[in-house]
Amino acid sequence: MTDREEEILQKIRENPMISQNELADMLNITRSSIAVHISNLMKKGYIKGKGYILKENPYICVIGGANIDIQGFPKEKLNPNDSNPGNLKISLGGVGRNIAENLVKLSQNTKLITVLGDDIYGKKILEHSLNISLDINDSLILKNKNTSTYLSILDETGDMYVAISAMDIFDELHIEFMHKKMKYINGADITVIDTNLPKKTIEYILKTGNSKFYLDTVSVSKAKKIKDLIGYFHTIKPNKLEAETLSEISINNESDLDRNAEYFFNKGVKEVFITLGKDGVYYNNKKEKGIFKIKEQKVVNATGAGDAFMAALIYSTINNFSIKEKLSFSLAASILTMQSSDTINPNFNFDNIRKIEKEL
Known part of the structure; x- marks a missing residue:
């Protein structure tokens, strides 16, 4: 403005x-x-329409995937190419949807724009969104289409071993549909985009929108969609492999991380967080940089930890945390998520995140 x-x-x-x-x-x-x-x-969304009706209640807009997660947990060491005794769990998921629900749990007014089928899974996501006060009213609901489904097999440590995603429905999020939603995107304090969307749609949103955009890369293959658009994002959170894919700079040490960050800054990015697995998270905003390391944590289920990190990162940005405070709070949020077998920990809230943060 x-x-x-x-x-x-x-x-x-x-x-x-x-x-x-x-x-x-x-x-x-x-x-x-x-x-x-x-x-x-x-x-830009600051005035809703004629008569100068001003925007009320600041909100965050999340544009991305909503799906059903089906997870398999082996009872013992996972043996490839064999039938493994274990347990199955079905839950609501999707990167965008997970980020949005975690934001709601942090008492943030949140709008989710996604696409669902009119099947039982789509209706379940709509019902759940209504129950938790997540605004999903501007999403696309398609008849005779199946809601996106994500099937993952975890190993004995709780880490993902392999996954299959059936997400063709996201190709239906065309530019024509998103054009009608730009007023909601422009009116948001922060807009999160995950790369489940078609590339042309992402490009349209970024080049047309006036919001502060945050990126969730989702995966290495999907990160390639926004390689030429990275400069439109204010904040990015790739993992090591995704960062290498976007910058074409290999990461073998902290100096390489600095080179990656410099590449993104030159494109227009303002804040960079690169997750390094057990080695912590690299952070850089041109003024402060480093690697935040934590002690090894017990993992029940690692799925959803990155989504919790992003939600906490947005929350801490809105509340004017310093970059180190953002990182500490966001890491604690991801650790809390990994302590539950659910993709979203039922006990995910500000107070419980703070409790974990004190132990970091």
């Missing part, structure tokens, strides 16, 4: 019925200039 737009917005806050001529006289500019500024404020 420009200084002039902020000035106009403040006058409208003080008097929502003020006319454009009155604004022009107060600010000593032409009425036509006022009209242009108000049009821009409407496009």
Whole structure:
């Protein structure tokens, strides 16, 4: 928002019925200039429509995947190419949806834009979203389509061994549909995009939108979609392999991490977090950088830990944490998630994250 737009917005806050001529006289500019500024404020979402109805209740917009997770847990050491005794768990998932639910659990007003089939799984996601007060009203619901499904097999340590994703339905999130949702995207304080979306749709959102964009790369293969668009994101959180894919710079030491960050900064990124597995997380915002390491943690289920990290990162950004505070809080959120067999820990909340953070 420009200084002039902020000035106009403040006058409208003080008097929502003020006319454009009155604004022009107060600010000593032409009425036509006022009209242009108000049009821009409407496009950015700060004014909802005619009559100067201002945006209320700041919110976060998440655009990405919602699906059903089916997870297999072996009872003993996992043996490839064999039938393994174990347990199955079915739960709601999807990178975008997981991030959105975790944000709701952190008491953040959150809108999720995704695509669902009209099958039993899609209805389950809609019902659950309503129950937790996650706004999913602007998502696309398709008849005679199956909701995205993610099947994963974990090893005996709780880490993913292999997974299959049936997510063709995300190809239906066309530019034409997203065009109708831009006012909600532009009105958000932060917009998270995961790479389950088609590349052309991601490109349209980034080049048309005015929000502060955060990236969740999802996977190495899907990260390739945004390789040429990385500079449109304010904050990115790739893992080591995803960062190497985006920058084409191999990472073997901290110096290589610095080179990766510099590559992203030169493209336009403002904050970089590169997750390194058991070796911690690298962070850099041009002013501060380093590797935050933690002691080895007991893992029940690693699925969803990255989504919790992203949700906590957004929460801490909105609440003006320093970069080290963001990292500490976000790592604690991911650890809390890994302590549960569920993709989203039922006990995920601010107080429990803080408890874990004190132990880091």
